[in-house]
Every structure is written in structure tokens, then in C-alpha cells.
Amino acid sequence: MSDTLRDTKYEADEPVKISICTIAFNHADFLVQCIEGFLKQKCDFRVEIIIHDDASTDGTTEILNNYAARFPELIIPIYQTSNQYSKGVNPYYAYVFPRSRGEYIAICDGDDFWDDPDKLARQVTFLDEHPKTAITYGRVKAITDDGEIEPYRSGRESNLSADELKLGPAINTLTACFRNIFHDPPPPFIRSSPIGDMTIWAQLGYVGGGTFLPELLPAGYRLHQGGVFSLQTKSKKRFMKAISLLCVAAFHSQKGDRKALVICTTRAAIRLMQIANPLSMVATLSHRYFAKAIATKHE
Numbered sequence: 001m002s003d004t005l006r007d008t009k010y011e012a013d014e015p016v017k018i019s020i021c022t023i024a025f026n027h028a029d030f031l032v033q034c035i036e037g038f039l040k041q042k043c044d045f046r047v048e049i050i051i052h053d054d055a056s057t058d059g060t061t062e063i064l065n066n067y068a069a070r071f072p073e074l075i076i077p078i079y080q081t082s083n084q085y086s087k088g089v090n091p092y093y094a095y096v097f098p099r100s101r102g103e104y105i106a107i108c109d110g111d112d113f114w115d116d117p118d119k120l121a122r123q124v125t126f127l128d129e130h131p132k133t134a135i136t137y138g139r140v141k142a143i144t145d146d147g148e149i150e151p152y153r154s155g156r157e158s159n160l161s162a163d164e165l166k167l168g169p170a171i172n173t174l175t176a177c178f179r180n181i182f183h184d185p186p187p188p189f190i191r192s193s194p195i196g197d198m199t200i201w202a203q204l205g206y207v208g209g210g211t212f213l214p215e216l217l218p219a220g221y222r223l224h225q226g227g228v229f230s231l232q233t234k235s236k237k238r239f240m241k242a243i244s245l246l247c248v249a250a251f252h253s254q255k256g257d258r259k260a261l262v263i264c265t266t267r268a269a270i271r272l273m274q275i276a277n278p279l280s281m282v283a284t285l286s287h288r289y290f291a292k293a294i295a296t297k298h299e
Helices: 031-039 060-070 091-099 119-129 196-204 234-255 258-276 280-297
Strands: 016-024 046-053 075-079 104-107 133-137 140-143 177-179 209-212 219-222
Touching (some): 016 091, 016 119, 031 046, 046 091, 060 075, 075 091, 091 196, 119 133, 133 196, 177 196
Parallel strands (some): 133 209, 140 219
Antiparallel strands (some): 133 177
């Protein structure tokens, strides 16, 4: 039986199998539960935990300091003196991924958490045994400000082909565990995307497909006023998705994948139509029709 990460000691030359990557900003109310979820993982391989504090002012830094001092073999803290996200910098691409040494990466932001102590072990085993799979993911449960658990379904709960993954589909990011292909800086248009998750999935599509693992216990996704995306207005979400799709389309253009380029560009245009056209149902139906037609044309 594997020890939890809290009790694990590593040999100095043991390679890192997986990097847990986390960004936090003013997450003092949540970060302890997030880190404790990491420390409860049962793994028979080496893990590192990289936590980026984006110049928090609420005590997040002190919490991170405390854990990093207690678990120096596990936790790698990154501190900022000024907030990078507000400057348009994606901390994952700029600071966290470049530090990751693992063969795989698992993401969980500082306001979310894992309940399943076998999460990483299950996902690493699956990726080891299925080299054509680029990413695995699972379900989430939504936690409100008052601690209530709400029914919530946002990310895909089915497998994804490589071509589907290239389109940046909705995946529950805090459940994702994927191959680490992010050693080199991505193109500028990828770094500029307002929804960074979509660009990660799109790049992984050039490595393989995605597998949904229903056996994973739902991870905790918080809905709170400090959330970057979950509580945005529907109109702002559509703008963010449209811009992100255009960023992904530019990436596919550079890679020479015309089919993915055309579909992403078309989906971006339809989302902008949904904002501009009050007859949003017409735009939605157009989206489905044109996306299907274009996909068929480029098969």
C-alpha cells in the first residue's frame, strides 16, 4: 500500500513522475484544503507540487510559506511582487510549466480541491498503459460560497478524439492529468488567450486523444466572487470563448491543420453572432449547422 505524499521521502536522484501545478491569488480561505488534498494522494512515484502565488494580499503567501517550509522536498513555491494575471500574463505558461519536471502534469487552482486520494495514481497508471492518450479527466462537484454542494456539469464526460481535443473542448481543468509537452514557450497568440485551458487541450490534440475516467471521485470546484470564469456574465463568457477560439485557430494555422483552423474560426464567429444578434437561437442553430457542415467538408 502506497504512503500518502505527506509521509513520502524520495531519493535525491529519483525522477519526478508528475508535477502538480497550482496558481493562487487571494485564496487564503481555500488554499489549506487545496494543499491537503495534494498531501493525501497515495503514490508510489515521485511527485512535485509547484504553487504560484500571484502577489496575494490576504494571507495566501503566509500559508504557502508555512507548507513549503514543512514539505521542502515536495512543494516548490513561486512568489510575485506584482500581480501578473492583471498584466495579461498567464502564470502557467510563464512561470509554472517551465519549472515542471514531471512526465505528466496535473492542474488544480488554489481555490479548488481533490477528495479522491487515488486520483493521481489512477491517472498516471492509465497514461502509462495508454500511450495514445494525451489527457485524462473526470467529474466535479460545485461548492458555493456558503459551502453548499450543487449539481454541476461543465466539462465533457466522454472520451475525446485527437481532432476533438484540438478544438479546445470544455474539460474540468481541476481533474485533468496530461502529458507534459510544455517545456518550450508557446506562441504569443497561445499565451494571449483569455481562457488558457482551451489552449492546453488544443496543443495536446497533436499528441493524442482524451479519456474520461468515471471512477474518479468528483473534485471540488468553487463558485465564488473571486472566480475568474465561473461567475462571469453570459455575454462576457462568449467574448472570452470567441477570443480564445481565435487564438487556438492561429495556432492551428501555424501547425498547418486547416480543418481545425476553419472549425475554430467558424465557432468564434458564431459566438460573436450570439452576442450581436438578439435572435440567439438562430445563431445557435447556425453554429450547429455550419460547424457540422465544415467538419464534414474537411474530413
